[in-house]
Amino acid sequence: MWEYGIGIPDDLFLRGDVPMTKEETRVISLAKMRLKKNSVVWDIGAGTGSVSVEAALFCSEGRVFAVEKDKAALGLIVENARKFGATNLVPVPGEAPEALENLPDPDRIFIGGTGERTADVLKAASSRLKKDGVMVINAVTVETVYAATGLLEGEGFEWDLLLVNIASSRKAGQKHMMIARNPVFIITARPMGRDFENGECA
Numbered sequence: 648m649w650e651y652g653i654g655i656p657d658d659l660f661l662r663g664d665v666p667m668t669k670e671e672t673r674v675i676s677l678a679k680m681r682l683k684k685n686s687v688v689w690d691i692g693a694g695t696g697s698v699s700v701e702a703a704l705f706c707s708e709g710r711v712f713a714v715e716k717d718k719a720a721l722g723l724i725v726e727n728a729r730k731f732g733a734t735n736l737v738p739v740p741g742e743a744p745e746a747l748e749n750l751p752d753p754d755r756i757f758i759g760g761t762g763e764r765t766a767d768v769l770k771a772a773s774s775r776l777k778k779d780g781v782m783v784i785n786a787v788t789v790e791t792v793y794a795a796t797g798l799l800e801g802e803g804f805e806w807d808l809l810l811v812n813i814a815s816s817r818k819a820g821q822k823h824m825m826i827a828r829n830p831v832f833i834i835t836a837r838p839m840g841r842d843f844e845n846g847e848c849a
Contacts, residue, residue, distance in 0.1 A: 653677055653701055660697050661727055665720045667695040668759055668785060671813050672831050677701055679783045679809075679835045680755050685709045689753045691743045691768060692760030696724035696736070702757070703733035710735050712750050716742040744771030756782040765794050773802040776838070784834040792832045799836045806836040
């Protein structure tokens with residue numbers, strides 16, 4: 648059982664060759680989701696399950712559904728959930744949006760990957776998100792950001808965009824140098840009219 652709060656170090660997750668949302672980007676994304684103890688969370692394109700695991704540990708009275716189509720990744724999700732004691736994490740095999748049909752409506756959604764089905768996934772997710780919900784989308788290309796923000800506006804959502812540029816230190820002989828990671832766009836979306844700053848969704 649992990650007992651040290653949000654921000655599990657990357658090297659503690661079982662990963663293999665499966666993509667994973669890195670620690671610092673994961674922490675920011677989880678913060679943007681405004682999780683509650685009883686949140687019902689969808690993690691679409693869950694990969695290794697790093698976001699799902701951390702969300703499940705925080706949402707101790709809720710449930711987290713990790714949707715993933717890759718069999719190897721699903722195996723890692725199960726193993727990582729077991730390793731960290733995330734007993735309320737539910738692996739969901741299959742591809743979104745079809746795999747979402749039988750899940751309970753969420754109040755928080757994280758989208759880490761949609762492949763070539765961004766429009767289909769966002770339309771399905773936005774139609775099921777509860778009225779006081781929050782959706783966070785990670786993207787690495789400007790094309791995905793353009794498509795996602797346009798679709799969100801069409802579905803009645805307002806959004807904020809954050810570009811995260813992170814560099815971490817690496818030892819180089821007797822010195823240290825900073826190694827840049829790939830920039831990540833973080834889109835935070837909510838139904839029009841919701842006001843988090845005034846505590847409406849606290």
